[in-house]
Amino acid sequence: MPTLAARSGSPARTLRVNTQSPYDVHIGTNILSQAGQILTGDGLAPSKVLVVTTPVIQALWLAEAAKGLEGMPWDLAVIPDGEVHKSLETVSSLYDTLAERRFGRDSMVLALGGGVVGDVAGFAAATYMRGIAFAQAPTTLLAQVDASVGGKVAVDHVRGKNLIGAFHQPASVLCDLAVLDTLPARTYSDGLAEVVKTALIGGEEFLAFVEGHVAGLLRRERPVVGRVVEDCIRLKAFIVETDERDLGNRMLLNLGHTFGHAIETSCGYAGVSHGQAVAVGLAMATHLAVLLQEAGAGLLRRIESLLRALNLPTMVAELAISATPEELRHHLGADKKRREGRARFIVPKAPGNIVVVESVPEDVLRQVIEGSYSGVPASSAGPHGGTPAHHAGVLRGDAS
Ligand code: GLY
Secondary structure: OOOEEEOOOOOOEEEEEOOOOOEEEEEEOOOHHHHHHHHHHOOOOOOOEEEEEOHHHHHHHHHHHHHHOOOOOEEEEEOOOOHHHOOHHHHHHHHHHHHHOOOOOOOEEEEEEOHHHHHHHHHHHHHHHHOOEEEEEEOOHHHHHHHOOOOEEEEEEOOEEEEEEEEOOOOEEEEEHHHHHHOOHHHHHHHHHHHHHHHHHHOHHHHHHHHHOHHHHHOOOHHHHHHHHHHHHHHHHHHHHHOOOOOOHHHHHHOOHHHHHHHHHHOOOOOOOHHHHHHHHHHHHHHHHHHOOOOOHHHHHHHHHHHHHOOOOOOHHHOOOOOOHHHHHHHHOOOOOOEOOEOEEEEEEEOOEEEEEEOOOHHHHHHHHHHHHOOOOHHHOOOOOOOOOOOOEEOOOOOO
């Protein structure tokens, strides 16, 4: 397991991620204003930095980052806000900026923003001149606890989310906890959906901590949020270190995302946020686990009530979605986790015990989807036995 240790001379705590090219994740308050010092401390000396951000983050946090980068040559590229702009078109605009302003192979891209900025800027960095250095300064809870670590960079395609992408590990990650204070409530709770996912993968202790600190999390109490961010990153780093290229256990991090991605794709990446989709996806994956007799109904009650306590949806019926159940079912088939033409589902048996199932009977899938459209939470919709699906193959076990 990676270790968290105070870094001498720096207020940030650092967590090393031991991928093929190892890097540090720095977690602290107001560390954006020390960005250059931290990057230099990580041994990075780029000839020039392209800061990629959005208009909203530019207004809120660029001044802090600029203060931090003083003395380091940097330039700015502002891309539009929103998942609909996680596209090759936006990446192409960054290639234009990099080429026109003569960024060389020894330059660096710094993503200052949420998951979309990290994905788009990271994909541009992974491909410009066959790959230049890339650092992340995530400004959403969602990006801090998940997207900014692990090197997955991608853009969406009409046929699937994150369909075009690369693995390009960052050279450094700066998680400034102060940025979370300015997040709109909805954006903040989007990150809490990934927190619930990670806690469920992490195990009983982590899940119980989140359940026991709902009020502190909603009030954004710094010690509670800081601990949760650290624990999420520690778990993510551990999984990524053991499966950097997503060929095995890393797939478990996609718990709730098979349904979640189908929801997002079916509404054209607009109207439903990634966090909302993941929250509903977590409830659907847990319902599926119950119907497959992998998990007990108690786990479904627990996950649904935690999501609700964190102001997150648990049903498709709560989302602004025009897609029909049939359309959602269709998009489930397009998920990247397919193997040999079959959709695979990641489901929880218990906290810390996540499995991958395939060959899920069609009637069971339909029951999950229709239940989520019904407006009645699955945990209060009556018996959960459903159709026993003994032929669902469990491919992989414990994530702990
Ligand atoms: N967000 C899932 C992963 O990085 O593998």
